[in-house]
Amino acid sequence: MAGRARTDVASVLEALNKISKGRMVMDWNEVTSGANPYVVMKTSNIPGKGVIEIPGLIFGDKHKPVSRIGVGMTLTESVIELASAMKLDLIVVHHPVADAASSGGVPFSDYLPLYDLALIEMHEAFHGLHPGLTLLHGHTKLKTDITFGGIPGNVLHKGVALPDVHTVGDILARIERFMGREIDQDMLEAERAIRGESTLQEATLSNPAKLLSGGMTSPVKHILHFFPHTGFSVDHLEKALQMYPETDTIIVSISRVREDHPFVTLAKEIGLNFIVGNPHSVEIMENGLPLAYALELLLPEVEVFLLRERITAVSLKDVGHRQMVEYGREMAETHLVSMPPRAVQTY
Template identity: 55%
Template sequence: MQTVKDVLEALDQLTGGRVVKSLADITSGDHPFVMMKSSNLPGKDIIETPGLVYGHLDQKVSKIAVTMTMTEGSIELAGATGVDAIIAHHPIAEAANSGGVTLKNYLDLYHVAAFELHEAFHGLHPGISYLHGHQAYRTEISYGGNHGNVLFVGKTLENVNTLGDILKRLDQYMGLDQEEALLFTEKEIRGASSITETSLVTKGKIWLGDENSPVRHILHIFPHTGFSPENLRQAVQEHPEADTVLASISRVYDGHPLIETAKELGLNFIVGNCHVLEILENGLPLAYALQSLLPSVEVVIFRERITSTSLNAVGTPEMKRYAQEMASQHLLTKAISNQ
């Protein structure tokens, strides 16, 4: 039987020693992957602490779940399916990732340990560039001196010659035809044609150029990390061979300054996979690596699927009546009385 300590050591091996080993790693300010994330919103700062967030080192582990963001849904699923440890890619915060209650109370209830990696996992494998059809010959995870600001500079793989080739490659690897079939079936079962799903409404799109536009040298960026038009100008100066900007995980929409800057610089601009697909890009390689290092432990993937549905199409007739009664007889009554 493996333990939480064994999982922690496996993660340390996979990241090349990037996990937190002691409290001093957090408090000293010297650990390169212990970092504050803040928008300067009062009380909402978070410190990334790669490795064990909560749990006892001698706790037995027979089943691990790999996920992107730990939620109350993750914790409930873990408790119901015998998962002993959740490994989340994204940082874990008190209450925010545990249904509004303290992590200790919720995780202790089901005897679940929690780990996180995030920045400590970035840059460990070339998979995201590979999936998007290029091989990176330069990788930066703090471009422009900003932690987490990622830039890949790559050359396209064999048989990837146009922007259309990139889109076709992504559709195939991500199995978007399955997502389309699943969504179609859900609409039929629920009788709700308004349902949309993240991976489909955010699938790859060409903003500058067309499917036949040649592509060879790619600047692969991640807009949500703060990559700016100034960063793009700098990257083009450093890599004048670049002909295409590829934005993935997050994306930009028509009129965004990054698109306008790329247009000014004479570059193609294409968006690739959205953030919801990172469970396949990063989560799946991590899960296979853990399975190899901890062969006696069962590894599962917790994958979220987020949909949008018109209000009047959600719920059974009974649930709709319930929600309307709670709103009219309680919530709206209080709102009126407080005016």
């Protein structure tokens, strides 16, 4: 921290407004008046579970001094605790946040002040600002619609393959090379050995890019790239193919589809390549890293950290730390489920 001057939350918000081309909420009246089109409701119509996206300052004082910023994808209690340990002043996250859901089951007002943390979210205000996701997947975007079919956040890119990308195999090799999967694989193998957990899985590795229609040598030129979790439907795909009949390749990324999804069935019926690209678990690199570097360029006096959350899973029978295994079993058997005591083995 030596030699770094301080700025404040308001200055960070101004920087984000510049990065987003004026999309941030700079005045709370924009939320209630409907003046900002990037303030949107997201809901599955489950009572009480919807959230309003507000690209702006969610919690904290605009005049709060800032010297250390964390940039992340999704706010969780783990992110909050890491920010606390690192003595960060401000967290900037891509995805919308909600009381309790994003803060360990408690309101922001009870949790974030403990660590003197301010909080900003972006999401829809950041979509479509840079061509990184398309470049990583081997094409240059020619057109982008971030509200395809009239749905906010339903992003469709129309692209053309990069000069050195000629086949499906070129795209898959490019993704593998850029994302450094071999590093994550080495880390996972080392962790399995250290923990003694042979079934340990890790989110970025469990969903690799793969081909669901076409062949590795199939030519690639005209590409449609979208994200199934945004509400993109088969009807949307059919409409997009009518708009861009030259399409030979479909790429979906961030979210996944399986081999039997109607998207894949349609692609096979009309002879299109269908590639599943990067999963949501690496969006911190695709979108978070450009955002972090943009903040560093605009606010050189501030130290910026990338908050990358790593998610693993292991079969319960393979959990390696014996003391915690015994703890978990004792809590379950003694306090959660009425169980007779385990027989003591005698020899």
